Amino acid sequence: MELIRGIHNIQPQHHGCVLTIGNFDGVHLGHQALLRQVVAKAHAMQLTATVMTFEPQPLELFAGDKAPARLTRFRDKYLQLKKVGIDRLLCVNFNHHFATMSAEDFVECLLVKQLGVKFLVIGDDFRFGQGRNGDFSMLVEAGRKHGFEVVSTQSFCVSEQRVSSTAIRQALANNELEQAEMMLGRPYSIRGRVSHGRKLGRTIGFPTANIPLKRRVTPVAGVYAVEVYGADSRPVMGVANVGHRPTVKGVRQQLEVHLFDFHADLYGHQLEVVLRHKLRDEKKFESFDALKRQIERDAQTARVWLSERNNVQLRPSNGI
């Protein structure tokens, strides 16, 4: 998948495409249904399947710290879009200048002149341009004038609820991990590179791989039973904490994972940590020793939960 970083990097060879536009945070099942239409249409028209997305996401520019937590970082979004079969990703730097572009300019300058859009697929609620003034009917009108077609997809629902990034964040915040998985089409996970921590964990028998979340705010917090990919050729079970570590006066939010029965150096590795089950909220303990005893209990509960779940999943369907 080709990545175009910023509208100033659009070249004449990018002219002519089947396009969709949006945040695509999570690249959930609703997004995937829409993206599959884009890919199918692009094949039929022998054009490139193109996605326009924004970095930062518009609300992150407008609301700053109050913007909702991200489901997927840009890197994860890129990988998921590639998996669905998108050919080209245009990542627009969403700054105040871009935000003041009128809906008319957005269509005429960007969609028509620069991208030469031939077919546009958008969701039923899509709005664009300064003040969110542009809508579906305006695009249809512009399409007639400039010779491109516009279709609006129907809402993709799970259990009669429209799948959306907002609904998934809500499910995660309510500890409804299975509900979130049904909407994402895959379990919720956090990816990142293991960095050096304070190395206190090993002193209490619980070495942890630390994945700094940097400026990322996650829609989850607390202690979880997890499944980790990227540490070994097979998934490794473990227990993880997403939080600020108040007992040891941690400042930055971080993901820390202790892998069961695993003894190898993981510094620098890219891990994917799948959160399977929430055990409890993070809390401040009166001593490091009390925290240690609680982590022992967490690890035991996580082991039991994960092995019960794996037994159910691995049991052959014919009951043998």
Ligand SMILES: Cc1cc2nc3c(=O)[nH]c(=O)nc-3n(C[C@H](O)[C@H](O)[C@H](O)COP(=O)(O)O)c2cc1C
């Ligand atoms: C399963 C698990 C649960 C944890 N729960 C808490 C908690 O409730 N409160 C807290 O302050 N820190 C918690 N921590 C973070 C520990 O404070 C941290 O792992 C320990 O200080 C080691 O840090 P280090 O990896 O930087 O050496 C937890 C860590 C793990 C692995």
Ligand SMILES: Nc1ncnc2c1ncn2[C@@H]1O[C@H](COP(=O)(O)OP(=O)(O)OP(=O)(O)O)[C@@H](O)[C@H]1O
């Ligand atoms: N469930 C869905 N069914 C069909 N189209 C969808 C669905 N969810 C999103 N889309 C469409 O996918 C495109 C990108 O969506 P976008 O990420 O902006 O919205 P979203 O997932 O609904 O997130 P939010 O909850 O923040 O509104 C838009 O055109 C949107 O209308």
